[in-house]
Amino acid sequence: MKPPVKIALIISGGIAAYKIPELIRRGRERGMDFTCIMTEAASRFVAPLALAAVSGNRVLDDLFSLTDEVEMGHIRLSRESDLVVVAPATADIMARMATGQANDLATAVLLATNRPVLIAPAMNPAMWEHPATQRNVERLRQDGVAFVGPASGDMACGETGSGRMAEPGEVLDAILDQIRRCEGPSGTHPLAARHAIVTSGPTHEAIDPVRYIANHSSGRQGHAIARALADAGARVTLVSGPVTIADPKGVDCRHVVTAREMLEAVETALPADIAICAAAVADWRPQSEERNKLKKDGSAPPSIRMVENPDILARLAGHPTNRPELVIGFAAETERHEEHARAKLTRKGCDWILMNDVGATSGVFGGSHNRVMLLRADGTGETWELMEKSRVAQRLVDAIAARLADGDGL
Numbered sequence: 001m002k003p004p005v006k007i008a009l010i011i012s013g014g015i016a017a018y019k020i021p022e023l024i025r026r027g028r029e030r031g032m033d034f035t036c037i038m039t040e041a042a043s044r045f046v047a048p049l050a051l052a053a054v055s056g057n058r059v060l061d062d063l064f065s066l067t068d069e070v071e072m073g074h075i076r077l078s079r080e081s082d083l084v085v086v087a088p089a090t091a092d093i094m095a096r097m098a099t100g101q102a103n104d105l106a107t108a109v110l111l112a113t114n115r116p117v118l119i120a121p122a123m124n125p126a127m128w129e130h131p132a133t134q135r136n137v138e139r140l141r142q143d144g145v146a147f148v149g150p151a152s153g154d155m156a157c158g159e160t161g162s163g164r165m166a167e168p169g170e171v172l173d174a175i176l177d178q179i180r181r182c183e184g185p186s187g188t189h190p191l192a193a194r195h196a197i198v199t200s201g202p203t204h205e206a207i208d209p210v211r212y213i214a215n216h217s218s219g220r221q222g223h224a225i226a227r228a229l230a231d232a233g234a235r236v237t238l239v240s241g242p243v244t245i246a247d248p249k250g251v252d253c254r255h256v257v258t259a260r261e262m263l264e265a266v267e268t269a270l271p272a273d274i275a276i277c278a279a280a281v282a283d284w285r286p287q288s289e290e291r292n293k294l295k296k297d298g299s300a301p302p303s304i305r306m307v308e309n310p311d312i313l314a315r316l317a318g319h320p321t322n323r324p325e326l327v328i329g330f331a332a333e334t335e336r337h338e339e340h341a342r343a344k345l346t347r348k349g350c351d352w353i354l355m356n357d358v359g360a361t362s363g364v365f366g367g368s369h370n371r372v373m374l375l376r377a378d379g380t381g382e383t384w385e386l387m388e389k390s391r392v393a394q395r396l397v398d399a400i401a402a403r404l405a406d407g408d409g410l
């Protein structure tokens with residue numbers, strides 16, 4: 001018999017907490033084992049004893065945390081489950097998660113965990129729509145937190161709108177979905193024992209000691225891909241140009257500045273099974289970096305002589321001894337998208353290209369969403385609907401896992 005799926009279930013203080021005993025009862029029928037962790041406010045909405053009875057396990061809250069720290073540290077508690085679920089997730093706990101606070105047992109577990117986290121928000125519609133909450137949602141998504149709900153409808157507070165916690169059945173489906181994402185069909189991580197190299201972010205090419213050539217890449221898409229690959233069990237080397245976002249969890253991150261440094265770091269990381277070049281590498285760099293700052297001394301503006309940078313993607317795709325099994329590039333296009341992307345696929349010799357529309361109105365650079373077309377060297381392709389960059393990353397990782405499992409060579 002399959003062992004139960006172990007869930008650390010964090011319950012925060014919202015009226016929707018009354019649905020949790022029902023969720024646990026039905027979850028147990030579907031092979032889940034719950035350890036409940038309550039915030040102080042949660043115990044005003046649902047009795048700890050009811051949760052203990054229905055889960056068959058001790059309920060942990062801050063009153064118990066002293067003994068629990070001796071018996072089972074919050075670090076261990078946070079890591080021995082397959083998934084951490086927060087349901088209901090109030091605006092308050094989301095804000096505390098987004099800012100990395102650890103001022104009670106629940107948030108300490110959330111900060112210490114290396115397991116995937118799924119949250120089911122529940123709050124008044126005005127609170128959900130508030131820019132502060134939406135900022136936190138965005139931040140949490142970037143951190144790799146998955147969401148289920150909230151749904152729209154009548155609220156317990158008498159208002160109508162978005163903010164109802166997803167129904168228990170839906171939360172349970174989302175839990176199983178998350179578990180399946182981390183496991184392959186055989187119950188193993190689909191990319192276990194695979195090494196993936198991901199490039200991400202822009203490069204900076206110096207003109208003089210204070211000026212450089214750069215671009216708008218935020219690194220969000222590349223970092224999300226690195227994170228999704230790691231979640232699928234791959235060993236991931238992320239080679240990142242200068243970005244302001246954090247290194248993803250569970251990834252070996254190498255920080256570089258220029259295209260030449262990026263190439264060197266990528267070549268050092270070989271061999272790999274998978275290479276994904278999501279970086280916006282500068283095509284050209286100034287031929288030489290001025291030793292001193294160029295002066296505006298009244299003469300004509302300087303002209304900068306440019307030379308071509310190495311093409312990292314083309315080098316990987318044409319590597320004589322260490323070509324990764326699957327080499328994937330990106331094509332940022334502003335017009336005649338598919339035609340240009342297909343030409344790039346052939347020119348660079350890669351296996352797949354993800355084309356994204358970076359036209360002035362797309363909001364892709366620096367934004368949270370991406371509209372992507374996946375084009376394969378065998379002439380096939382598919383268009384994905386507009387989705388969050390983390391979903392694009394997940395979808396790509398699913399496609400990679402399927403392709404490597406098939407071994408069909410394309």
Ligand code: C5P
Pocket residue numbers: 199259277278279280281282283309310311312313314328329330331332344
């Ligand atoms: O030629 P273009 O820059 O449009 O190609 C984009 C793809 O090539 C991206 O996958 C990018 O990461 C990769 N690339 C690279 N090295 C370069 C230029 C682009 O790896 N010097």
